[in-house]
Amino acid sequence: MTRRDFAAFAAAPAVGAQPAAQIDPALIRRHDESVERLLRMQIADVKDPNCGGYADAFGFFSASTGGAILDTYVAALVCPASRFYKSNEVMQRAGLAAGYLRRKQHDDGTIDLYITNFHSTPDLAFTIHNVASAALLAKLNNLTALFGEMEPFLRKAGDALVRGGVHTPNHRWVTCEALSQMNEVMPDARFVRRAEQWLAEGIDIDADGQFNERSTTVYNTVSDKALLVTALKLGKPELLDPVRRNLEAMMYLVHPNGEVVTEISRRQDQYERAGMERYWLPLRYLAIKDSNGRFAEMARRVEPRGAWLSAYLRFPELAQPLPASAPLPEDYHKLMPAVEIARIRRGQMSASVLLNGNSRFFAMRNGECVVQAVRFASAFFGKGQFRPAKWERTADGYRMTQSMEGPYYQPLDPPRKVEASDWDKVRGLRPRSEVQKMEYRVEVKEAKGRRGGFTIEIAAEGTAGVPLAVEVNLREGVQVEGAAPAPGAQNASILKSGYAVARSGKDTIRFGPGFAEHSYTQVRGAEPRLPGESVYLCGFTPLRRVLEFDAPA
Template sequence: MDRREFVKNSALAICSMPVVAPAFISTKNTADKMPPWLAAMASRTDKSIESLLTFQVKDKNSEDLGGLRDGFDLLNPHSTSALIQYGASGLFSPTSKYYLSTELVESMNLAALYLIKTQHEDGTIDLLSTNFHSTPDTGFLVKRLTMSYASIKNSGTPGVEKLLENLKTFLIRGGNALSVGGIHTPNHRWVVCAALTKLNELWPNPKYVARIEQWLGEHIDIDADGQYNEKSTFIYSSLSDRILITVAKGMNKPELLDNVRKNLNMTMYYVHPNGEVVTDASGRQDKAVIGTMENYYYPYRYLAIKDKNPQYAAMCRMIEKTAGDKTGSFIDYFLNDPSLWAELPAEKPFPVSYVKTFPNSGLVRIRRNNRDSTLIANNPVFFTFMKGNAVLQGVRFASSFFGKGQFQSEKVNEKGNTWELIQKLDGPYYQPYPKESIAPDGDWEKMPKTYRPQSEIQLLETKVTILETEDGMAIEITTNGTERVPAALELIFRPGGELQGVTKIENTKDAWLLKEGTGTYRFNDDVISFGPGLALHKNIALRGALPIMEAPTVFITGFTPFKHVIRFR
């Protein structure tokens, strides 16, 4: 479990999301000019502060005094730093009930002291779920606490001197670690750079700048599609956008913004009709999760205003409509950068009707306004279909071919107005081991199959052809080769809707057969129809196939040679 999964499972989830530090506010009076939307966001943040305070250890005799527990009852620096981060927003914002609160300052100071206590001598902190003496996790905290430092200082709250002094101690120690420490993943490099950038704005130091330049010397990991190496559309792509903006501003490197623009341009084609983001090609823990677009609000807003980009402005309005409350997780961005307080430019619609291929991600996106599909390579789920809020979240195909018949294609090949996905399998039998090489003790493991002659080799080729129709999509499944192999096509729908026209499979939780005709899946006012059906057997737990998902799943079953066309409308 990494830091995002850690905070997602925590009672403090909203308060622990990794974000980065924007430019600092220079005067306290700026807070009085906050736009209404930001003032309202600050008021809503009070609930997060209230929640955080209930998790803090207040026993003066406890060695854990000041620390905060997470949802697993673990005291940790991430939850503890969240109180400082959100508390700083409360102290600074006139619309917060914690505005200029000296009582809150006392709690925040205890949290700062706990951070210092749990900080290692080398300046690092631990992410208890996985990383210890972790430079990257130190970077995640430091880059956000620098923003907190600025907000606290500019708030004018009485008695903040000790808090600022303790925060500085933690941050400077963290800067020492960030100046020399290593990383795990591509985005960690930019996290470290962003944290050092913000430290350098507060306390300029040549070693901070040298380390930033060293990491940036590796160049930004963005491909021709506009996607970063991890392809993590819900978590780390947006994170990279935010922190590259931080470095671009703080280090006077505007060329870094071109990478952000490339990613934002690509991401416009990764939006489902209901405002969710496509996550099927991710290489990280957000693969195929249900995620909305709040993480992109800051970069879209920043560049919409800076570039006067009307499509970015339209993306902002869409995010406000579909995930507006969640943008409060990034309130420190908005409080610390008054340039974001400007009105968005006039809008120009972003793309909602297109066919777009992303070869580096093995993805094809087809959207027609309120209906869209995603075609995916290197994934057992090779197709999704959505109409409004009715979601077919995956289509899979499998056969019981030698225990390895789960369909997956390395590529999505465009063939005129169709797309093809192909899998070729073989199933050999093995002859006696070469006499001169037989293990004297008869140990099977000493006689590997790679050295045995093969015979009676069975072959199975599966071809999936996908076609856009006038009112939806069609999938044709065709197999060639070994006959009488049981096969099953899975239609996996999102929980919460209603299936009709299908037959429940006995002794299953949520598995159904479409025996003939057309079935429907309804979610509120949105309906997906699918068919025709086929049900030649009820063996849905094929040997070698992936386990059935915990979701309403409709099966179409048959035997090889399997040939069936199913349409989605």
């Protein structure tokens, strides 16, 4: 940017920026802290081949960092309440980031995600979300020279977006968001046509309001934001409906402390811990648009960590006041049959019954005291881990079942030579004998007369005398009282009789009664012990035990 360009910008009023009174000053302070951090991290030496970027935790200089820098810098440059409003230094650094992006772009317009994807259109689309945001704000505020620095990257990216493919269901909507932003910044009918090609496939949302990947802390949020932005930029209000449905479903997938249920995810966030912060944009937008009090309450809760400045600058609607809050669901029993999960909340008690074939078929928490999983396995031929194959709703709960066989194999008939490498290939040709059978059944019910309590009946019948171990796994930091150390295993104990109490601060969960007919806890063929303390209850088949779990108020 020349001195003349900067002087013209410095003299011009901000366009597109909301009045400072309408944006939380704390958000602007946090944004300015991000600018300061990026100024320290960004390489400013023009002789360095990575000038304009910075290395990530792996030492990679990725194109995506250039997009994040631009989005952060330009939002500060055009926001009158920012300490970096019309900052010459930030303006120059933004130009370096644009140059870095151009150097990181392939001739075909794509970029690389070094940890997995190369010449990747989807990762280009993710980066375009930030770059097009910066370009729009630059264009609205007459930052002509800076826009010109970004334009070559955007034009090559546009060519890639209209022809490139995807890997995953959410990538379609990510690409549509990028195309809709590109069309706003530099209109081109190709962008709209390509977006409509992807949208013609229909949105991958099920009857329970979950997208195909069921990724409750990552790709749900990606899809919600992408569909919201595409709806607004391309004038397609029908795309807001799946966003609403997903947000409504998520109201029942939140624990009392704000953590999200992630057991249902089919992606990398399964079992990870995160909150609803990444849902902030669709929550706030639809709370205002629909006067939805529940969305408003959740938006208020996540805004301190979930809001970002450029969204306010790009979508003036967000500056309108939120409607009055309505209570979030805190007392319910909700079955989601398509997702195959039952969610139960009774105030501070939150429980999940996993019906989807997950070995962790039950999880429960009372405040900060967390039972991460209840599961079991027998020593049945090294394949005795219970993973429900079928489930049904009963009059007062849920029944899950699994059937297994453990055969022995006879010589081939007629006899034939078996090469060493063919052992597994011919197994199905052998006559079977001494076939052993195992039938598992689990029933989970809310306890009658014990609010916040459950009974879990575990039955294993068939071949007799098979060792079995039930595992009650506690989150790291949760202490257990009433169980004895398990021999030969770390962070493991056995509940021999009576009841154990799991404790985290003032919050407790009481469970039992225990049984210990043996001490074989690390069963061969079972899934590895989970992090945290595991309490085992050990018996032999045939087995039928009823366990109680209670969350005192």
